Amino acid sequence: MVGIMRSVLVLCCVSAVLCQQPRYETLKDGRQKITLKSANLTEEEQLSQHMPGTLKCDACRIIAFQLMTRFNTEHKKRKSVIAKRGRLAESDVLDIIESICKDDNEVFDNVGVKAINGQTHLSGPGLETENFPGMMQGGGKWPGRLKEMCSMYTGDIGEEEIYKAFLKRINLEDFLCWGIDEMAYCNTVKKQMKLNKKGKNEL
Template sequence: MRLALPLLLLFGCKATLGSLGDRPPLSATAPVLDDEEKYASYMPVHLRCDACRAVAYQMGQHLAKAEAKSHGPDSSGLQELSESVYTDVLDQTCSQNWQSYGVQEVNGMKRLMGPGLRKGTEPSISVMITGGPWPNRLSTTCFQNLGEFGEDQIYEAYRQGHEALEALLCGGPQGSCSLENPREEL
């Protein structure tokens, strides 16, 4: 009886695997990165809009978490953070490891992917390159935004909603997502 069960499982698996042979095999290749994408210390121009949106998303998430912690269970609504708290939160946001972001090829275009970025239509299987220069580039992008706009202006935009925060950081005539720096939407 002990032998019959393993044989039954073996034949059952073979029958299942045999039926998968009728489907076309899935395959995916990693995006081929050019020298700028591999070695530059800065975020390549064609990925700056995605990077800015990732930074706006992370700032919003960290600020929301800090606001949620700042009010007690009996409070209704979220309490506004003090300047010292939101300054620390934004600094910690930029200092995070950014490991969940990477580059993926979607519809023949290289895109930055990760939390808060629109996925659009993707193939059923794909490869994302994470690590390497991407975390440092995202951290640098985040700190550049802090330097350009300041914590006060960023927090004020955040309080108006995610769209206002993203518009502040990524929009405007010189913004990385402006019409002068177009980025095709998926």
Template sequence: MKVFLLWMSASLCVSTIGSDVDVVDTDIENDFETALKCDACRAVAFKFSEYFREAHGELLLTASLKEEDIVEAAEATCDDSWEGYGVTEVDGIERLTGPGTGVQPETEVEVDPIWPRRLQDMCDELLGETPDEKTLYNIWLSASSLEEYLCKGDGLFAACSSSDWGPWPGDDYDDYEDGGDFDYIHDEF
């Protein structure tokens, strides 16, 4: 009887809270694309690190880039061609493999022309939601984790911390499903 009353109390509590509660379930088997979305976000964070490292070049770690150099490096990240990514199966789950994903393929990698576009769109979305390019650069410069900031936060920044992250950025574009040529020219924010 006590168990039943406890269950009823919990049910009433949940029903009065309603849909305002966002319960994070990190079980990657709930959405078959959850692992792919996290892998994609990790790849984007990796690319931002690469471009900031390249732009930083020979500067001492105590020095920082000029704001225009930071903006240029961040935008160049999203303008990259995003080649070398594909899908493989690891432990029965589809995963994205390529630079920065950390995924080692167990089987042959399936290359799909949609990945450069998806990665670029995700990069644009994450950059557009970041307060400014300097925020990303300062996180990188402080040796904090860009992956932690971009992928394990809340909302759009939760690709690795939510099993219901939402649709891929850009999925609603008319030309997304055409299978036609994608020339890596996209809208800027």
């Protein structure tokens, strides 16, 4: 048993726990110890039915990524329609957005929270944090919070306006998250964490 214990990494974290950036320590016998400290969620992050204010920028970027991805996919599938009409039918646009924001789907099921450098961030497709070292806690209220926020964007801005921005080759993250609208939540974040491909943080 001792031999087995010595042959594996020592992990100070379990899969259901949020963790910060790993701290690496080389032991005397050459093994590497990885310590992942658990993060503390605020009461709002734990209990609220709505997206916590501190995570709305991350959430907006995830939503924008999903919309961009689906529009690009449908344009590639329907090249003849796009070549003829220059755009998707309005009913198709509504169906696409509804399939992301309203339907009982799995679009946001692989999104969760991860503690990075002592701060809680969303982690999932469209964010650099997805590849940042650490454990992620997904499921729970996060998919529902994202769908609610997605519906807020389409309700306040409108499906057609979002699609028109896409047709103008405007990055939907810039349009939704960094614009001048009161729902452009990334403008309220004083310092945005940017992570390079190696997972090192840069402010």
